[in-house]
Amino acid sequence: MAAMEIDTEKNLQRKQSTYQSLDETFEIQNETYRGQQYSQIYFARLHMMRTLLYSLVTHWKPHVPVCTVLELEEGKECIIVGTLYKHMKLKPCILDEYSKERSALPLVKPHNFMHPDDHLVLEDESGRVKLGGSVLSPSVYVTGVVVALHGKETDAGDFMVLDVLEAGLAPQIEPQLKSREDKYVVFISGVNAGSSLSNPLQFQLLVDHITGHLGDEKGIAAEIVHVVIAGNSVEIPLGLLNGQNLASKDQSRLSEPVQELDILLTQIAAGVPVDIMPGSNDPANFSLPQQPLNRWLFPGSRAYNTFRSCTNPHCFELDGVRILGTSGQNIDDLKKYSEGKDELEFMERTLKWRHLAPTTPNTLGCYPFTDRDPFLIESCPHVYFVGNQDKYGTRILKGSEGQLVRLISIPKFCNTGMVVVLNLRNLECHTLSFGTQFSL
Template sequence: MEIDAAASALRRKQSAYLSLDETFEIQKEMYRGQQYSQIYFARLHMMRTLLYSLVPNWKPHVPVCTVLGLEGGKECIIVGTLYKHMKLKPTILDEYSKERSAVPLVRRHNFMDPLDHLVLEDESGRVKLGGSSLSPTSYVTGVVAALHGRETDAGDFLVQDVLEAGLPSQLEFPLKSREDKYVVLVSGLSIGSSTCNPLQFQLLVDHITGHLGDEQEQGIAAEIVHVVIAGNSVEIPRGILNRQNLASKDLSRLSEPIKELDILLTQGCLWISCQGRMTQQTLPCLSSLSTDAFSLVHQLTTHLDLVQILIVLSLTILGQNIDDLEKYSEAKNKLEFMERTLRWRHLAPTAPNTLGCYPFTDRDPFLIESCPHVYFVGNQDKYETQTLEGSEGQLVRLICIPNFCETGTAVVLNLRNLECHTLTFGTSV
């Protein structure tokens, strides 16, 4: 009777949420006849309207003009998209030569060079930028900004000051409870890879579902209300995908990691709400077990209860927007890259230049219209976190989620106060 009473006292807390993935969903996928220039036009149009509204408070007495309207020596403000000329930037011919090379070439971690320079472009033309106010090391292709300066005799634009969009306005933190409620963030499971340790993920599942530890630890597990699995969940052997016609044994190997993930997700879905949708596209390859469980979970969730979470997801590599910034610019850490994307109001400014994305024609879905309370990226080398404060009092929790396969570490976020800590599982004796 005592055991039954203790078991009945431990009930998992609940917290509903609203999926905001619609912005990223592609209704009618089509590539033929679509140009990537359209996404740049949409980005420039939206961001220029915003920057024009900020200019009067920034430089009220300086005129705004286009690149074509520049006059030598006359101070003005121009608004456009930055393009970064990079000597070491890879090209398709470089990639082809690497594939044909008998000796594997070492891939560079960063493509920065002292000769890199920035250009600003609008519909009327482009102009090379100079001056020390705009460092090429801190910017990448695709950022829209307002620049104050003047045209030099050489035809360049000498930048004196820079205006970025800054953090957008933030909705009031919708805190409705003083209870601790936790969201577990995990990424980089890499099920199917040679380095994957299935026992580590099983320990995580057992902890979340309350099958590990004493009554106190089970009580803590009962406060976990959501689990976000943030990309890179399975890894398919590259050798299999290189063949056009797959043998039956290869098909079996191809599906094994997905089946293993499906079984583990099913265990979690029976006990807790697992967020299985991607903010870009849904994951159609799960088998019926977890798919049915996810359907039930989504039917039960109807509104955003505690916090608005901005989830940066990709079907293959979550956090690749930050990883791409690291290749083409410099910062002291990943958190600084994350902060820049918020101040630029764009999740992936390097897309589609060096980061692949769908060629949207009528919009740029990666523009940040509302400041999140939590902003995280997955598949990072290590766990990092800090809070960022905007000029209007916005507060954002920045989180780098480490690769679980390599570190055995997940991140736990408290929805009550947005504090976070790590959960680490080891299997060595």
């Protein structure tokens, strides 16, 4: 079988691409946890973003003075830079959760914690002030975003916001489109091998398409140069993990989903480079940035140098095109604590705020970094993807300095049978659907 697969790959004459990993900023290597608090990551974020916003303020409103929260004077217009905090009436509290668990009544968890009484506060090292006015909508912003605000203090002690300045899209390198020929990247997420919704035959059809075993599809398969699996690849039966020693049959049930995934990944890695990112359901650390899945989970796939276990978030370059993405936790959290038309709008906001996961560490778990915030976006990507979303979506986001970003919302494969295909030549993308329904 192995020989036959190798011969098939030779016959395909598959195209190649140059690959460079940029995951170093998301790797936790020299960090040491010494009981530090999360305030330090907020200080690092504010310091970096304030320096940037100060440079933008000189072009935005050069004649308005900049001051701190402590220096505010009633009725005097000024600009303040700080971190937003949103007071939310419905935001879950651990004490409330405990009392509700002891309640006899069944509880319905809301999918969104927004309330009309929510309001925003801006804080810096000197203090905090409640924000007023209609310019800054609490439904759009979340805790952790750093902005510059133009306004004045009222007699009630609030800061009446007249205008807001966001960081905007980061500078973007010119895409080095080295080839005029079509080269495709396949994005998959939410395979959930081992779950009741997972269909192994459906995923096998996808694998056969990528490897060129579907007859007439070989021409297209030869143009696939990379595969990205964006999280939630397996579903472990958590009911077995009750703190007790597992029987041998239960141990095999725990490992079966990973073994099933490894068999399919081995087939892909035999012919095309594949990156696998951890997700919220995968056997990886919970907090962001998630570290690469242990390669020893994949005895078949790791035999190939084309198999790469990557971080979440994941950043890399293919033929000079910078691609950045997550397994979806950052966008899922924004959906809970703010409102938007669709996933793409939430994605746009993270790019304009220059922060991949602004709700960390407030409502989204992250490692307590001491001197840096790895989620700050210092270079604007050409492609920005988010996995494990309810539906497919894409559009081009244009920046004020000519930046162009292809936004891609990747649907869950186990629910939709759908993957996203990106053309590196022109950054256009489309979907492929795989079904296993038969009619007699």
